Amino acid sequence: MKLHGRALRFGDNVNTDYIIADHYKAATSDVNDLARYVFVDFRPDFAKLVRPGDLLVAGRNFGCGSAREAAPRVLKAAGISCVLATSFARIFFRNAINIGLPVLETDTAPIAEGDELDVDIEAGRIDNLTRASSLYAAPMPAIMTAILRAGGLVEYMRRHGDLVLPEHP
């Protein structure tokens, strides 16, 4: 899976309440209504700024806090194609893969707002076209790669009917 897009920079400890606040989430029963509220309290211009294919680039502990799966879903619905972070909170990391939003863990310090990036998800390689530099991401467990390849956990379960560990490469 290869992606190309523009980096939108965030800092450390961006929690899931900031991605989608609970009072907006609680005001609807359908997650598809929520994309317009992405980061609305935290970075109000975000929904206008984001273009399909953009990459969200963050620092440490991205997605900490609540277990809400709505968080990666609204990012995906808003057009974010991939999240790169120096580290992730574990529930967000799982949820993102489960809904088919690629996430890569790498030291994101060299990436600035607006940088043009080429990302090869499976190889874990990030080419920064603006700065002519490359970064490499930590490898993902085989089960996560398999879920991502299927397009998410729903598709994975529909295909396999059961949770099976893939053979490690």
Next chain:
Amino acid sequence: MTDFSSVVANTDQRCALVIHLPWQAERKSRASNGKFRDECLQRTLVCAVYRRYNPYVGRTISEKIFSAHLGRDVRAGEIVVSPVDLVFWDDSNRPQACEVFRQMNGTRVFDPARIAAFLDHAPVAHNLAAATVHRVMRNFCREQGIELFEVGEGIEHQLVPEKGLAGPGEIVIGADSHTCTAGAINTFAVGVGSSDLATALLTGKLWFRVPKTLRFILDGTLQRGVYSKDIILHLLNGIGADGASYEAVEFLGPAIAALTMESRFVITNMAVEMGAKTGLMEIDDVARSWLRGRTRREHREFTSDRDADSARELRVDLSALEPQVAKPHSPANSSPVGDLVGIPIQQAVLGTCTNGRLEDLREAAALLKGRRVAPHVRLFVTPASRSILQAAMREGLISAFIDAGAVLGSPGCSGCTGGSGFAIPDDGINMITTANRNFQGRTGNRSAFIYLASPATVIASAIEGAIADPRAHL
């Protein structure tokens, strides 16, 4: 106070018992020089020699629980598919796990007796969206024969242990990050999202990476006016909001043994605020007597081996600990209350899955001693479950709160998240709460400022109308 930078790998400690190594003292400054590389090599050799003569390396609680579930020796770092003993979810998730279950072509859940659902995040069904989600959940639970805890029954993280839905040595998943609360009864309990939960509803199992462990050994006797909430706020400040990322955190030692069961849940509840996968405690007589008559299944207790090589360990002496308050906008941003005394507050919240238990309400009512809260302060009180509300009514605690000017919430997540439709602060309000999170906007308004503290500190502050040291009120 404790030097939190001194968290050491237990492997090193064990080797140090055998041979006093020169690098032990310098390990804190992991300078990236050649010397450090040599030290790592030396450490590896020493550990290999140690293991040759000590073939059994201990196991953490997490490793033992997974090993028991899988019938083989499982170590930290391994990826496993494990059966789970309890699967639960609530009304806050969008999408609902039961909707994802349908998308997965699910027709019947794996075992309704091992599943529970809770209407707690919108505990008064305050809007149409909440009522709609409640209807979807009621219909699904009725169709599948799943036990549903209705609005007003209480918060899932209180009810799971209170009603004996989970027990020691079990693996539990819940679609909420504070699922880790049940770790105080030796349960490996982790929060997941709706898709993972739906997979478990369908199959009765889930994949896990068996976590490494951060072990806190907590020493010392707490001073009067200092509570388990102060312990966890202090530890959080010490290791940071991602200080235990992906790890299981074990809370052991004499300071834990001295706590009531209710106080222990406060600590495991907030393990996720340090990035942990779960928080865990061992079972002792206090826990055993609390569990008696509650647990519905046979269970096994698991202890942690001190020589487990997948654990790093930190010993913390709590005898000098003061009441703590976490400032906006992170639970890890805590200070001793003395640094913050006098900051005006307009709203106070007592309750939530962190501190809405009977002993919290007793402590709060005792502090009020018939007094009213300051004229410009709103105090919102919510027992964590219906049975706690009933006990508090029998003891006269509820009338003490009402007499003091408090507003009573429906047992559930009232006053914790903005989605609960209760106690939402106005712009510029400072609020002090017994909850576990003070992220900006958490309670429904990004322009409010949230401080976290123990019930005693919250009530003392409500009485004074400003952040106050509870020790002056005892």
